[in-house]
Amino acid sequence: MTTHPTPTRLMLVTPPVSDAEAMAFRLMQAMAxxxxxxxxxxxxxxxxxxxxxxxxxxxGPVQSGNVALVVEASALVATRGGADGVHLTSGPEGIAEARSSLKNERIIGAGGLRARHDAMDMGEAGVDYVMFGEPRPDGSIPPLPAVIERAGWWAEIFETPCVAYAPDADSIGPLVETGAEFIALGAWAFDEEQDLRGLVAQANAAIAARAARKSAR
Known part of the structure; x- marks a missing residue:
């Protein structure tokens, strides 16, 4: 059994971005x-x-805050844009192609995983993380209990970090308890009425509370 000494950290997954200026403002709010x-x-x-x-x-703005920018796009778009890596949902073939292009110079993450063996295939392909629970292509979201089970299983056994996608604010706490290395807040976090800065603070508080309970044992 593998243990993970590194604490859980937060990731954000943006909605599809067409207006980079507007998104830059929202990301600055989040990082605050x-x-x-x-x-x-x-x-x-x-x-x-x-x-x-x-x-x-x-x-530039993201990386100046010591935050990695991973793009759900081709390796070419990521490298020419100056991103730190790519997030792919295209299976082992896409991972192999990206690895050939990016070598070991940038992050390669894998999502769109439907079954345990898909995740294990991605881990064997040498990705830097696997993501569980993100919305499917049709916009539907996997049931939260299934995501909790999958993230807990992976975090307990495998060394490749995993990301547990939170479909709403209420799911952050239960997903933190899985021991996943990362918790992702998705497009819902960027809704206009959402206090993104407060949401990030809330998520980090949940992470800190779990760490405190573990250290007290």
């Missing part, structure tokens, strides 16, 4: 709320050049 390890940037449709420009606009 406390510790964030990485931001997974999803890009709205557009030509390659416009997508690269959006990544460039956001890479």
């Amino acid at each position: 709320g406390g510790d964030i390890a990485a931001i997974v940037l999803r890009l709205a449709d557009g030509d390659e050049r416009s997508r690269i420009e959006r990544v460039k606009r956001l890479a």
Whole structure:
């Protein structure tokens, strides 16, 4: 059994971004709320050049806060935009292609995992993290109990870090308890009425509370 001495940290997964200026403002709000390890940037449709420009606009502000910017896009868009890595849902073939292009110079994360063996295949392919619970292509979300089970199973056994995707604020606490290395707050966190700074602070408080309980044992 593998133990993980590193504490759980927070990630954000943006909605598809077309307006980089507006997103830059929201990300600054988020980072003011406390510790964030990485931001997974999803890009709205557009030509390659416009997508690269959006990544460039956001890479500087994010990275200046010591936060990694991981892009759900091709390796080319990520590298030319100055991102720290890519988030892929294309299976082992996509991972192999990205590894060939990026070598070991950037983060490669895997999502869109439907079954345990999918995750194990990605781990064997050498990804830097696997994500459980993110919305499916049709927008539906896996049941929270299934995500809790999957994240807890992975965190207990495997060395490759896992990300547990929180579908709402109420799920943050239960997902922190799985021991997952990262908790991801998704597109819902960027809703206009959402206090993103406060949400990040709340999530970090839940992480700190679990760490305190563990150290007290």
